[in-house]
Amino acid sequence: MSEMEMKERFFAYVDERQRRYIDQLGEAVAIPSVSSQLDIHLPDIQKMMKYAANFIQRLGGQCELRDNPDGTPERPLPPLLLGNFPVDPRKKTVCVYGHLDVQPAHIDDGWDSEPFVLTERDGKLFGRGSTDDKGPALSWLWVIEAHKELGIELPVNIKILYEGMEEYGSEGLFTFIRDEHDKFLGDVDFFCISDNYWIGKSKPCLTYGLRGLAYFELLVQGCEQDLHSGNMGGAVREAMTDLIRLMATLVDSQGKILIEGVMDDVKPVTPEEEALYDSIEFDVEAFKEEAKVKSISNKLMHDNKNDLLMARWRFPTLSLHGIEGAFSGSGAKTVIPAKVKGKFSMRLVPDQDPVRIEQVVRAHIAREFEKLNSPNKVEVKMLHGAKSWLSSPDHPNYAAAAAAIQTVFQTTPDYTREGGSIPITTAFEEATGMNALLLPIGACDDMAHSQNEKYNIANLMNGVKVLGMYLHELGKIGGPKPSSCRCIPLTKEELMVPGAFMKGFRCKCEM
Ligand code: BES
Numbered sequence: 001m002s003e004m005e006m007k008e009r010f011f012a013y014v015d016e017r018q019r020r021y022i023d024q025l026g027e028a029v030a031i032p033s034v035s036s037q038l039d040i041h042l043p044d045i046q047k048m049m050k051y052a053a054n055f056i057q058r059l060g061g062q063c064e065l066r067d068n069p070d071g072t073p074e075r076p077l078p079p080l081l082l083g084n085f086p087v088d089p090r091k092k093t094v095c096v097y098g099h100l101d102v103q104p105a106h107i108d109d110g111w112d113s114e115p116f117v118l119t120e121r122d123g124k125l126f127g128r129g130s131t132d133d134k135g136p137a138l139s140w141l142w143v144i145e146a147h148k149e150l151g152i153e154l155p156v157n158i159k160i161l162y163e164g165m166e167e168y169g170s171e172g173l174f175t176f177i178r179d180e181h182d183k184f185l186g187d188v189d190f191f192c193i194s195d196n197y198w199i200g201k202s203k204p205c206l207t208y209g210l211r212g213l214a215y216f217e218l219l220v221q222g223c224e225q226d227l228h229s230g231n232m233g234g235a236v237r238e239a240m241t242d243l244i245r246l247m248a249t250l251v252d253s254q255g256k257i258l259i260e261g262v263m264d265d266v267k268p269v270t271p272e273e274e275a276l277y278d279s280i281e282f283d284v285e286a287f288k289e290e291a292k293v294k295s296i297s298n299k300l301m302h303d304n305k306n307d308l309l310m311a312r313w314r315f316p317t318l319s320l321h322g323i324e325g326a327f328s329g330s331g332a333k334t335v336i337p338a339k340v341k342g343k344f345s346m347r348l349v350p351d352q353d354p355v356r357i358e359q360v361v362r363a364h365i366a367r368e369f370e371k372l373n374s375p376n377k378v379e380v381k382m383l384h385g386a387k388s389w390l391s392s393p394d395h396p397n398y399a400a401a402a403a404a405i406q407t408v409f410q411t412t413p414d415y416t417r418e419g420g421s422i423p424i425t426t427a428f429e430e431a432t433g434m435n436a437l438l439l440p441i442g443a444c445d446d447m448a449h450s451q452n453e454k455y456n457i458a459n460l461m462n463g464v465k466v467l468g469m470y471l472h473e474l475g476k477i478g479g480p481k482p483s484s485c486r487c488i489p490l491t492k493e494e495l496m497v498p499g500a501f502m503k504g505f506r507c508k509c510e511m
């Protein structure tokens, strides 16, 4: 079969299956696999992992639900899903990564339809996880299904690695990558991750950078249980008052981070870098709609395109997320909360080390709390941390994806960085020495993590085609399998030191 004929049959098959794809995405969205609420949703994540495992088995792939290596009897964690479609050991092997867990969602948060019922409106499929990341994760399986049904041999060996803890810091996956870098991952030549979004609504892009993350919980406790403010107001030093003061010392209203030492490792922008940003197509006005500020202030922190993109991609930011234990219901409740936990996080950029960031945050809180002269108890915890990732798009893996985009969209992709985090990207590259590509399918306005998350039907359909064509482009890459040093990254003992994975999986030969 000629390449042209193969492509036409593949595209026609995909087009015919649209209804079926939407129905299957609906089945996946209906499983509320919320990883930040394991106490309630662990069985749902397990169900979701089994759903995908059954799919792989139906496709004739080898499949294993591997016990989560970081799980314990006290804190069981969802399994990892390992799929394998070996075709020919002489062919290249791609490992595709995705996640089947989702962020929490409730209709009362302001959704226009039930978040766990995939709902079609105007060519868009609304539902939690539709774009992040169930749609893209299922797409790989649809690509394999199409090849099987059409009798087209897969152009590369495919390994599938899906997890159920991504939204909560990928617990267990770092241990897996360390233990399996020379086993399950041993023959992988390329990694491909489809878990981010286009920079706009219509033009595809390839992404070569992500920010890292340092997420903190700041506890202040004043008394043993909540008190009546009429009774006890004036008698006790209130935990909330201290916490709000501490939280206010972290960042100013212009977004400037006020923690001493945080910016020490952030490199200044070079003229070459500035030029790179000049060449990116990006509409600030359209972005205001995505940022949902249009009808409120119609203002962003930066009017200039380069400043705005750099603020999102290449400078660190600090966000205040919430307060656990505080009164947050509607109406008025005259309570003095006994124990409150402030949540905040920083997005990190190249050269910022989460371990060092933790130290400067602890020192800052200690200094500021001292100034409050409070009898209350304060405690800082870093909940998760991950280094940023910056790759070179100058790699055959990226060229293969660009060619696939050309075939499907008749355009060259933009090359972008992202402000979000996918911590295992760095781990894959450092543990195996192989290149990772971020190949987004979803659009900039998909509203991942937010109300009315959606996935455009057009993105779904074109996404399946692009992923399929990408595999065929990879299959054309000749030469020996790319080499890597393959040395053992970190020993088990080294990994058990808290924060070890955040230092990365540097090969021994580089240390
Ligand atoms: N799909 C996102 C990652 C992402 C978000 C990439 C925005 C690009 C832009 C992923 O599911 C996610 O949200 N990851 C978490 C990771 C964290 C819990 C370690 C994130 O970025 O908050």
Ligand code: ZN
Residues within 6 Å of the ligand: 099, 132, 133, 166, 195
């Ligand atoms: Zn995601």
